[in-house]
Amino acid sequence: xxxxxxxxxxxxxxxxxxxxxxxxxxxxxxxxxxxxxxxxxxxxxxxxxxxxxxxxxxxxxxxxxxxxxxxxxxxxxxxxxxxxxxxxxxxxxxxxxxxxxxxxxxxxxxxxxxxxxxxxxxxxxxxxxxxxxxxxxxxxxxxxxxxxxxxxxxxxxxxxxxxxxxxxxxxxxxxxxxxxxxxxxxxxxxxxxxxxxxxxxxxxxxxxxxxxxxxxxxxxxxxxxxxxxxxxxxxxxxxxxxxxxxxxxxxxxxxxxxxxxxxxxxxxxxxxxxxxxxxxxxxxxxxxxxxxxxxxxxxxxxxxxxxxxxxxxxxxxxxxxxxxxxxxxxxxxxxxxxxxxxxxxxxxxxxxxxxxxxxxxxxxxxxxxxxxxxxxxxxxxxxxxxxxxxxxxxxxxxxxxxxxxxxxxx
Amino acid sequence: xxxxxxxxxxxxxxxxxxxxxxxxxxxxxxxxxxxxxxxxxxxxxxxxxxxxxxxxxxxxxxxxxxxxxxxxxxxxxxxxxxxxxxxxxxxxxxxxxxxxxxxxxxxxxxxxxxxxxxxxxxxxxxxxxxxxxxxxxxxxxxxxxxxxxxxxxxxxxxxxxxxxxxxxxxxxxxxxxxxxxxxxxxxxxxxxxxxxxxxxxxxxxxxxxxxxxxxxxxxxxxxxxxxxxxxxxxxxxxxxxxxxxxxxxxxxxxxxxxxxxxxxxxxxxxxxxxxxxxxxxxxxxxxxxxxxxxxxxxxxxxxxxxxxxxxxxxxxxxxxxxxxxxxxxxxxxxxxxxxxxxxxxxxxxxxxxxxxxxxxxxxxxxxxxxxxxxxxxxxxxxxxxxxxxxxxxxxxxxxxxxxx
Numbered sequence: 007x008x009x010x011x012x013x014x015x016x017x018x019x020x021x022x023x024x025x026x027x028x029x030x031x032x033x034x035x036x037x038x039x040x041x042x043x044x045x046x047x048x049x050x051x052x053x054x055x056x057x058x059x060x061x062x063x064x065x066x067x068x069x070x071x072x073x074x075x076x077x078x079x080x081x082x083x084x085x086x087x088x089x090x091x092x093x094x095x096x097x098x099x100x101x102x103x104x105x106x107x108x109x110x111x112x113x114x115x116x117x118x119x120x121x122x123x124x125x126x127x128x129x130x131x132x133x134x135x136x137x138x139x140x141x142x143x144x145x146x147x148x149x150x151x152x153x154x155x156x157x158x159x160x161x162x163x164x165x166x167x168x169x170x171x172x173x174x175x176x177x178x179x180x181x182x183x184x185x186x187x188x189x190x191x192x193x194x195x196x197x198x199x200x201x202x203x204x205x206x207x208x209x210x211x212x213x214x215x216x217x218x219x220x221x222x223x224x225x226x227x228x229x230x231x232x233x234x235x236x237x238x239x240x241x242x243x244x245x246x247x248x249x250x251x252x253x254x255x256x257x258x259x260x261x262x263x264x265x266x267x268x269x270x271x272x273x274x275x276x277x278x279x280x281x282x283x284x285x286x287x288x289x290x291x292x293x294x295x296x297x298x299x300x301x302x303x304x305x306x307x308x309x310x311x312x313x314x315x316x317x318x319x320x321x322x323x324x325x326x327x328x329x330x331x332x333x334x335x336x337x338x339x340x341x342x343x344x345x346x347x348x349x350x351x352x353x354x355x356x357x358x359x360x361x362x363x364x365x366x367x368x369x370x371x372x373x374x375x376x377x378x379x380x381x382x383x384x385x386x387x388x389x390x391x392x393x394x395x396x397x398x399x400x401x402x403x404x405x406x407x408x409x410x411x412x413x414x415x416x
Numbered sequence: 417x418x419x420x421x422x423x424x425x426x427x428x429x430x431x432x433x434x435x436x437x438x439x440x441x442x443x444x445x446x447x448x449x450x451x452x453x454x455x456x457x458x459x460x461x462x463x464x465x466x467x468x469x470x471x472x473x474x475x476x477x478x479x480x481x482x483x484x485x486x487x488x489x490x491x492x493x494x495x496x497x498x499x500x501x502x503x504x505x506x507x508x509x510x511x512x513x514x515x516x517x518x519x520x521x522x523x524x525x526x527x528x529x530x531x532x533x534x535x536x537x538x539x540x541x542x543x544x545x546x547x548x549x550x551x552x553x554x555x556x557x558x559x560x561x562x563x564x565x566x567x568x569x570x571x572x573x574x575x576x577x578x579x580x581x582x583x584x585x586x587x588x589x590x591x592x593x594x595x596x597x598x599x600x601x602x603x604x605x606x607x608x609x610x611x612x613x614x615x616x617x618x619x620x621x622x623x624x625x626x627x628x629x630x631x632x633x634x635x636x637x638x639x640x641x642x643x644x645x646x647x648x649x650x651x652x653x654x655x656x657x658x659x660x661x662x663x664x665x666x667x668x669x670x671x672x673x674x675x676x677x678x679x680x681x682x683x684x685x686x687x688x689x690x691x692x693x694x695x696x697x698x699x700x701x702x703x704x705x706x707x708x709x710x711x712x713x714x715x716x717x718x719x720x721x722x723x724x725x726x727x728x729x730x731x732x733x734x735x736x737x738x739x740x741x742x743x744x745x746x747x748x749x750x751x752x753x754x755x756x757x758x759x760x761x762x763x764x765x766x767x768x769x770x771x772x773x774x775x776x777x778x779x780x781x782x783x784x785x786x787x788x789x790x791x792x793x794x795x796x797x798x799x800x801x802x803x804x805x806x807x808x809x810x811x812x813x814x815x816x817x818x819x820x
Contacts, residue, residue: 048530049529049530050527050529050530051530052530053527053530053531054530061478064470064474064475064478065478068475068478071466108758111758111760112530112531112758113527113530113531113532114531114532114533114755114760115527115532116760119760121738121760122760124469124470125469126469221469224465224468224469225468227465227468228465228466228467228468231465232462232465232466233466236466
């Protein structure tokens with residue numbers, strides 16, 4: 007039974023109950039056709055697009071770094087920092103992420119190819135391609151399989167039993183946002199599991215860890231040593247500018263990615279649900295497990311077109327500039343089969359995702375059943391659940407769920 | 417056609433050279449060229465540290481793609497129509513262009529519909545003070561690259577280049593002796609020959625020059641074309657003949673009928689005293705080779721395309737390090753099919769000459785499309801590290817494991 011089906015049994019609607027196996031096959035057929043229509047028309051226009059983005063990003067980076075040589079002057083610091091932040095966002099998202107997906111391999115340009123590209127990120131491209139392209143894109147939103155989902159450290163679904171340690175997850179999520187590239191590197195390495203394993207760590211882990219350290223050393227040397235030194239008297243302001251730009255990029259990337267799979271309305275799946283999964287069922291999981299950000303063309307470019315997370319997850323290797331073009335067809339398909347196409351503006355999606363993080367950091371039902379009047383008693387219960395044993399937790403949890411139902415019914 | 421893929425000349429010199437390039441390639445792997453000392457090297461290291469994970473060249477390329485030290489590129493400066501379906505491109509090559517020997521070709525990488533394609537074209541320019549080079553391209557009706565170059569290339573287009581290469585060049589004249597040559601050219605097979613003739617006899621405003629260095633050549637050109645208007649460089653050939661530099665025999669299929677080699681002795685009475693240089697389609701070259709072999713006459717040929725002799729059986733080709741499997745049929749080279757599947761492989765001439773595309777075959781069998789020869793690799797039995805195979809002229813003959 008999938009998590010979706012289980013939810014249906016406890017009163018929520020199962021979003022795919024109305025689909026027959028034939029429907030699912032037909033949906034896959036239509037998606038294949040959409041994919042093929044893009045492949046058939048890939049060409050000069052697309053190549054021009056990615057080259058222009060790369061050229062713009064490099065000019066912007068170069069210009070910003072030059073301006074930052076005089077970062078002692080606040081206007082220069084401000085302009086340079088904004089420029090570098092935008093440049094780093096473009097480099098990671100519209101350029102790096104998408105090239106590493108192989109979206110541009112068809113151009114046969116050895117300089118813009120998933121096997122040769124390296125990006126401005128703590129994780130070496132090779133390791134990221136494995137954890138992201140193979141694991142995340144294959145096991146999208148499958149609890150326990152998809153590391154992107156809560157990065158292995160968070161509670162992402164009501165079905166996961168609550169533990170007092172989860173209270174910290176808004177803080178972890180915030181820290182993960184600020185130091186996102188290092189968080190990504192850590193989960194690409196499966197650092198937690200490997201640290202726990204102690205002496206049994208594999209040679210593969212050791213090799214990859216060395217590669218990550220080397221990569222981080224180069225990145226840190228560039229942003230916090232070389233460019234500050236080149237700035238002479240502006241050493242410290244430049245260092246701060248680079249740190250700011252990295253942080254802006256980290257928080258932005260984290261927000262966009264959270265919006266992709268975390269907002270309310272996005273489904274998660276149990277490990278068992280994907281046993282023997284067919285390609286059409288995989289398509290369906292991608293459709294239900296992703297969410298879009300609506301907005302302007304500039305917003306799409308700045309999110310690396312991950313604002314079209316649904317289209318990206320259906321077709322991870324199609325050129326990113328095409329997602330916007332096929333989105334209306336995909337959306338129409340959702341509507342025809344009565345499926346929820348989850349798309350909202352960025353602030354709403356970010357709020358929704360954070361709300362879910364906070365809600366799931368607390369016992370099921372706690373947030374919904376709490377109001378100004380019962381706050382003291384709710385806090386007391388939370389304290390008891392946090393300090394008490396499993397028995398206390400189970401008993402209080404049952405009461406919370408009951409009250410939540412009553413609150414929702416009222 | 418002459419998408420101008422030059423094939424293995426039948427001359428034995430070339431075979432020797434191929435062997436040595438494989439050796440060079442293997443030896444070259446361990447040598448390093450970057451300087452490690454001095455302020456230049458230190459500055460280079462700082463620049464690298466400042467631009468990682470990119471390299472300084474990535475930024476310099478934004479402003480000066482033709483500078484010293486850049487990957488070799490060229491900018492199209494003008495396109496001149498030659499016939500209804502052929503054009504000459506004048507190209508300003510990058511600063512590191514090392515020049516060429518007349519008759520040689522240059523490999524050109526051009527993005528057609530966004531996809532990087534490489535083809536070889538003969539260099540057709542004569543001596544030029546401005547250092548520009550030119551190629552002449554005939555549009556093949558169903559071609560990919562040549563119609564693009566002839567009809568859609570615009571001034572300012574940036575092309576990727578390799579240094580000039582090729583063995584189809586003039587022999588060095590022996591002191592005091594006359595070098596007697598016969599050029600047999602068919603269609604755009606004229607292009608390497610015009611490159612040689614223009615360098616021997618430069619064309620200027622005051623007519624064709626006959627410098628002293630060219631005095632020892634005695635040249636007959638037998639030019640074959642479907643019809644007169646299809647003949648590229650016919651005006652040049654006629655001017656050369658008018659100046660007395662060459663003897664021109666033009667044969668048009670529609671006018672004279674298809675050339676029969678039995679007539680060769682009548683067309684060129686002193687054939688026995690000449691070295692023949694031939695460039696054109698495979699049929700003509702094969703016939704010439706048979707004709708000359710029978711008489712023991714010297715022949716140097718330049719072919720434009722690999723002709724498939726024996727197809728392989730096909731199979732799954734696994735690129736070990738990239739972790740990619742490609743289903744390959746037995747009729748086309750592994751290189752081509754892997755590229756179609758989005759795999760990036762080293763490539764060079766695409767006709768089995770340059771050995772840029774060699775990859776170690778760890779396990780499996782491949783068949784040489786030109787000769788039908790089978791190459792197999794069995795772990796533990798054949799050389800450890802894999803048998804080096806050229807992916808551009810080998811097709812899969814069963815499942816293959818390549819170290820890439």
